[in-house]
Structures are given as structure tokens and as C-alpha cells.
Amino acid sequence: MLNPWETTDIKDYNKLIEEFGITPMKPTKELMDNRYFRRGIIFGHRDFFKFWNADKRSILTGIMPSGPMHLGHKMVVDQCVYYQNKGIKTRIAIADVEAITTRRIPEEKAREYAVEEYLLNWVALGLDLDKADVYAQTNRSVPYYRLASLLSGRTTMAEMQAIYGELTPGKVTSIFIQASDILHPQLDEYDGLEHVLVPVGVDQDPHIRFVRDLAEKIHFIKPSSTYHRFMTGLEGGKMSSSVPNSYLALNDDLPTALKKASNVLTGGRNTAEEQRRLGGDISKCVVYELYAYHFIEDDDELKKIYEDCTSGKMLCGECKQILKKKVEEFMTDLKNKREANREKVEQFAKEKLFK
Numbered sequence: 001m002l003n004p005w006e007t008t009d010i011k012d013y014n015k016l017i018e019e020f021g022i023t024p025m026k027p028t029k030e031l032m033d034n035r036y037f038r039r040g041i042i043f044g045h046r047d048f049f050k051f052w053n054a055d056k057r058s059i060l061t062g063i064m065p066s067g068p069m070h071l072g073h074k075m076v077v078d079q080c081v082y083y084q085n086k087g088i089k090t091r092i093a094i095a096d097v098e099a100i101t102t103r104r105i106p107e108e109k110a111r112e113y114a115v116e117e118y119l120l121n122w123v124a125l126g127l128d129l130d131k132a133d134v135y136a137q138t139n140r141s142v143p144y145y146r147l148a149s150l151l152s153g154r155t156t157m158a159e160m161q162a163i164y165g166e167l168t169p170g171k172v173t174s175i176f177i178q179a180s181d182i183l184h185p186q187l188d189e190y191d192g193l194e195h196v197l198v199p200v201g202v203d204q205d206p207h208i209r210f211v212r213d214l215a216e217k218i219h220f221i222k223p224s225s226t227y228h229r230f231m232t233g234l235e236g237g238k239m240s241s242s243v244p245n246s247y248l249a250l251n252d253d254l255p256t257a258l259k260k261a262s263n264v265l266t267g268g269r270n271t272a273e274e275q276r277r278l279g280g281d282i283s284k285c286v287v288y289e290l291y292a293y294h295f296i297e298d299d300d301e302l303k304k305i306y307e308d309c310t311s312g313k314m315l316c317g318e319c320k321q322i323l324k325k326k327v328e329e330f331m332t333d334l335k336n337k338r339e340a341n342r343e344k345v346e347q348f349a350k351e352k353l354f355k
């Protein structure tokens with residue numbers, strides 16, 4: 001069972017595909033300008049191509065403001081920016097209701113996280129606030145809340161428990177609010193029937209299945225979804241918001257970020273001699289994963305690292321220096337962009353998001 005409220009450690013994506021009826025992603029040529037598609041990081045979908053080929057379409061995702069934004073969250077934002085740059089209407093829900101009701105985060109704290117951790121970084125990562133529809137769940141419209149309320153009459157407790165397991169009142173509320181996130185774009189008060197894509201991590205699939213069933217019941221177009229792989233924790237194991245050393249937070253200060261980069265798990269062998277002979281064990285290497293997911297866009301550059309590693313030409317010490325340089329550039333640039341946009345973002349939050 002996938003639990004959308006706990007960090008999952010997934011070893012076998014093929015099994016997931018079989019068990020939950022996710023379609024393996026076979027990206028077309030057009031999508032190859034995106035590294036998540038090109039590198040198989042987005043490994044599965046539901047009805048993606050119905051969305052992709054539709055005339056009327058939009059994307060929507062939601063992020064819970066319950067702690068630091070890290071590289072795992074960045075994956076969703078990068079995808080949103082990609083679609084937005086293609087001219088596709090982009091909506092982002094700040095899931096503060098979910099943070100408040102399922103994580104017991106105080107409302108004020110959720111708002112602070114929403115701006116300091118999320119919005120500022122989204123904009124720094126390239127999201128165009130003027131063109132996107134960014135909203136907070138606590139502050140959407142009457143039709144959105146009406147939809148959330150009415151959807152609760154379209155299911156049973158047994159159906160919900162089969163999908164989610166144990167429920168609390170807070171989870172039930174946030175499930176219907178989230179269903180409304182995904183379905184409300186199709187209300188007449190918004191854009192009417194259209195294909196909505198929801199790019200998420202695969203832990204969110206229970207939500208997607210639930211919402212697709214609801215969509216059918218109210219004669220809306222079933223939302224499409226894509227699923228990306230989880231990142232491994234920096235020191236191996238799972239990347240988890242409750243273990244600061246397992247992730248690089250976008251707001252980490254530079255010394256912290258560089259220290260984390262130094263400690264990233266490599267695929268290094270026991271001795272330099274052995275590594276020269278056998279090459280690095282790159283399939284276990286989190287440094288390489290960081291390059292592939294985030295820090296190296298150019299395929300030739302990535303291929304060179306792959307070859308130098310597996311041939312034993314380059315050792316992990318040298319490779320980590322490259323990583324640290326990439327991390328430093330990325331973090332410095334991001335920080336500059338956050339500060340350059342701070343005034344604008346804070347004004348947006350005050351006047352539009354939490355008005």
C-alpha cells in the first residue's frame with residue numbers, strides 16, 4: 001500500500017506499475033528537451049498523452065508547506081516550469097489545509113513556510129508568478145469549497161479506507177480539498193471541461209486514483225498524471241523531511257550545503273587500486289543521481305562522468321569536487337534570484353495569496 005502521508009522507500013518501480021495499473025512512460029521526441037523524461041526519471045503515467053494531445057489543457061500540482069523545501073520538491077517545480085514555458089496554463093495549490101490538519105502545523109507557520117521555503121524558491125527556479133495561478137487552499141473561492149463539500153457525498157468510508165488505510169478527520173478534510181484542487185479547474189466558474197495533468201511523486205498515486213474515480217462520477221474529464229522516481233537520501237536510504245542530513249534544502253546556507261555535499265554516498269570501492277581496476281559502482285552512487293536529476297543538464301557532460309567513473313579513470317574525491325562546485329553555483333544563483341524577487345513575492349503573498 002502506498003501511503004501519501006509517509007515517506008516511502010520504493011525499490012521496485014516495475015512492481016508498482018503492475019500493481020496499481022500505472023502506464024510505463026514512453027516519452028515521444030517532443031518531450032526529450034526535458035531531462036526528467038529523457039532520463040526515465042518520470043517513469044509512469046495515467047492518460048498523459050490524452051492531456052498532451054488535448055487542445056484544452058492545464059497542469060496543476062500542490063505542495064504542502066510543512067517544512068523545508070528540498071531537492072525532492074524541486075522536481076515537481078521544474079516540471080511545472082517546463083510546462084509553463086510551453087505556454088500551458090499552470091496552477092499551483094499551496095496545501096496549507098493539509099499541513100494544518102494532517103501535520104498540525106500552526107496556520108501562521110504554514111504561511112511562513114509557503115513564502116520563505118516555497119514561493120520564493122519556485123520563482124527563483126523560473127516560475128512566472130504573473131502567468132501562473134498560485135493559490136492557498138485556505139483562501140480559494142466559494143465554488144472550490146462547494147465542490148469539495150459536494151464531492152464528499154460521492155464516495156463511501158469503505159472506498160476511502162481501501163485506498164488510504166487509516167483515516168483521521170483532518171485527513172478526510174484534506175482529501176476532499178485536494179480533490180477539489182484537481183477538479184475545480186473544470187468547473188464552469190473556472191475553465192470548464194479540460195484535460196488537467198497532475199505531475200507528482202508516486203507516493204501521491206492514491207490521491208490520483210481516488211480523484212479519477214470522483215471525476216468519472218461527476219462527468220468531468222479524468223485528470224492525467226505523471227510519476228517521478230524518488231530521490232535517494234544524500235547518505236543513502238530514503239530522503240525524508242524529518243532527517244535534515246538526508247536532503248539538500250534550497251534554503252540551506254552555503255557551508256551547510258557544501259558539508260552535505262561532502263558527505264553524499266558514493267559508489268566508491270574499498271581502495272583506490274580496486275576502483276582503478278573495477279571502476280566506481282555507479283548504480284549505488286548518489287553523487288551521480290544528483291547530477292542526473294538536478295545538476296547536469298547536458299547529456300554529453302553526464303556521459304563523460306559515467307565513462308570516467310566506470311572505467312576507473314576518475315576517483316570519487318575528484319568527482320565530489322565537481323559536485324561541490326555545482327552545488328555552490330546552484331545555491332548561490334538561487335539565493336541571488338530569491339533576493340531579487342523577494343519584494344515582488346512578498347507583495348503577491350500579502351495581496352493575493354493570503355488576502
Ligand code: TRP
Pocket residue numbers: 004060061062063064093095098178181182198200204
Ligand atoms: N498531498 C500533496 C502533498 O502531500 C499536496 C497536494 C495538495 C497536491 N493538493 C494537491 C498534490 C493537488 C497534487 C495535486 O504534497
Ligand code: SF4
Pocket residue numbers: 266267268280281282285286287288305309310314315316317319320
Ligand atoms: Fe560516484 Fe563519481 Fe565515485 Fe563514480 S566517481 S562512484 S560517479 S562519486
